Amino acid sequence: MNYWLIKSEPDAFSIDDLENAPDKTEHWDGIRNYQARNFIRDSMEVGDLAFFYHSNCKPPGIVGICEIVSGAYPDHTAFDPNEKYFDPKSDPENPRWLMVDVKFCRKTKRMIDLAEIKEHADRLEGFALIRRGNRLSIMPVSKEHWDYILSLE
């Protein structure tokens, strides 16, 4: 059982979009970063929980919790030239990019925004979200950090 934080720009796909999706489940496509891909491929397991984080908005922050409900499988959007995240170098015979399905669990009682999380940096040492220059769209969260952040809710 692992814990994660996954980022999404709310203009593109928000926590409400996930809640309103059929079966409250959606595939998490568009990951085009090897480190994030490797997390999906090697470490994510069905039943893992993830913070749903709104990025590139005002204010950015954690807005909900979702569950990983599938193993990793090929991200088909990489094969389609009409898709925003088309990657001609991803071979369908040997897919370069993977995705998982995530299911809405609940919204947090309130948004736990980035500024607040940073105020607790001393209790969140090593948390990838507040490391300098962090740009990962999927990152692991330790159980200690997970519980602590939820205690702020």
Place this chain on the structure above:
DNA sequence: GCCAACGTTGGC
């Protein structure tokens, strides 16, 4: 809109 911090690309 700005820009720092990265990741990727491609010439050599």
Place this chain on the structure above:
DNA sequence: GCCAACGTTGGC
């Protein structure tokens, strides 16, 4: 394999 140029991310 090095590294400059370029593109992207994402907070501010």
